[in-house]
Amino acid sequence: MNTEPVDKEAPDRLYTVTAGRGGADEPTLDSVALIVAESEPSPDMQSEHTAILRLCTRPIAVVELSAELELPVSVVRILLADLLDTGAVTARHTTPSTAQEGARHDSDTLKQVLLALQRL
Amino acid sequence: MPSNASEPLITAPGSTTRTAPDRFPLAGTVSSALKIVIVGGFGVGKTTMVGSVSEMRPLSTEEIMTQAGAEVDDLRGTRDKRTTTAAFDFGRITIDSTRVLYLFGAPGQKRFWFLWGQLFIGSLGAIVLVDTARMEDSWYAIDRLEHHGTPFVVAVNRFGPGPDLERVRAALDLSNDVPLLECDARRRESSRDVLVTLVHHLASRERGGFAPKDSM
Ligand SMILES: Nc1nc2c(ncn2[C@@H]2O[C@H](COP(=O)(O)OP(=O)(O)O)[C@@H](O)[C@H]2O)c(=O)[nH]1
Ligand SMILES: [Mg+2]
Numbered sequence: 001m002n003t004e005p006v007d008k009e010a011p012d013r014l015y016t017v018t019a020g021r022g023g024a025d026e027p028t029l030d031s032v033a034l035i036v037a038e039s040e041p042s043p044d045m046q047s048e049h050t051a052i053l054r055l056c057t058r059p060i061a062v063v064e065l066s067a068e069l070e071l072p073v074s075v076v077r078i079l080l081a082d083l084l085d086t087g088a089v090t091a092r093h094t095t096p097s098t099a100q101e102g103a104r105h106d107s108d109t110l111k112q113v114l115l116a117l118q119r120l
Numbered sequence: 121m122p123s124n125a126s127e128p129l130i131t132a133p134g135s136t137t138r139t140a141p142d143r144f145p146l147a148g149t150v151s152s153a154l155k156i157v158i159v160g161g162f163g164v165g166k167t168t169m170v171g172s173v174s175e176m177r178p179l180s181t182e183e184i185m186t187q188a189g190a191e192v193d194d195l196r197g198t199r200d201k202r203t204t205t206a207a208f209d210f211g212r213i214t215i216d217s218t219r220v221l222y223l224f225g226a227p228g229q230k231r232f233w234f235l236w237g238q239l240f241i242g243s244l245g246a247i248v249l250v251d252t253a254r255m256e257d258s259w260y261a262i263d264r265l266e267h268h269g270t271p272f273v274v275a276v277n278r279f280g281p282g283p284d285l286e287r288v289r290a291a292l293d294l295s296n297d298v299p300l301l302e303c304d305a306r307r308r309e310s311s312r313d314v315l316v317t318l319v320h321h322l323a324s325r326e327r328g329g330f331a332p333k334d335s336m
Contacts, residue, residue: 061212063222
């Protein structure tokens with residue numbers, strides 16, 4: 001892991017990382033939206049943004065970033081919102097995040113999933 | 121919070137042993153991700169099942185628990201009143217050059233239900249893992265899945281002697297169209313069969329969809 005460990009002892013750390021913002025008004029990024037870096041980290045970036053950019057030179061899901069950074073998913077979402085705003089990363093679209101019910105998936109997708117499972 | 125699941129990958133005799141890599145970046149061409157959620161009580165085998173089919177070592181992370189009135193004593197990773205968190209783990213199976221499937225292991229109890237709303241919307245479907253000694257652990261999850269219309273299958277992990285599947289179906293009040301099967305989450309082939317059963321179930325629900333039995 002090429003990131004600085006976040007100090008989990010400090011109770012206010014989550015607050016500091018996200019500059020005191022709550023996540024409520026942020027647009028919801030799917031937990032498996034695939035994040036891809038579009039630029040190099042710059043020296044003035046906060047360390048978490050730099051760490052994210054280093055981790056997403058290849059596509060990586062929001063939850064994987066969360067695990068690698070040892071930060072809760074909603075904190076990673078807030079950090080990503082900044083990077084998405086500036087275009088430093090893009091998110092590849094995944095399943096719709098509005099429907100409460102299980103999304104319907106086309107038969108080709110299900111067929112390919114079956115084939116992949118049979119290869120296990 | 122550990123970035124790797126705390127439990128080692130356990131492989132039963134007779135099953136294929138593999139070493140899943142710790143870091144395994146996706147191909148640059150992958151553009152969409154699917155989700156399946158494995159839900160059940162503590163110790164029922166969720167992490168084991170994720171680990172037995174995942175192409176990488178399962179990762180563990182957490183989400184902030186925002187729901188008011190949560191039973192804080194029971195939660196893992198309690199920090200303070202503002203940042204109570206709940207842990208979950210996940211693994212991954214690459215489907216093809218553009219698609220990847222994520223498998224989540226999630227605690228099914230009522231107090232963790234908020235995770236579903238935030239993390240699992242858009243899932244293909246769910247696997248409910250049941251230990252017949254603690255069937256009541258599954259009631260809430262089954263009730264919510266039915267209520268939300270999320271397709272699911274029920275897999276019974278055998279930890280010892282227990283009721284047969286028809287009795288389990290009755291005890292869980294499962295309708296006949298919900299697939300119910302036995303599994304051993306420690307065996308990759310067995311966990312894979314549960315996933316295959318779920319995908320068949322999804323396909324049979326798709327209106328005008330392909331007939332999975334014919335395509336295999
Ligand atoms: N007999 C039996 N034991 C299992 C099975 N699946 C998991 N276990 C064991 O049950 C324990 C708890 O499993 P774990 O995956 O950590 O449960 P979780 O809390 O749901 O993630 C571990 O010691 C596993 O080896 C199974 O299918 N059969
Ligand atoms: Mg577990």
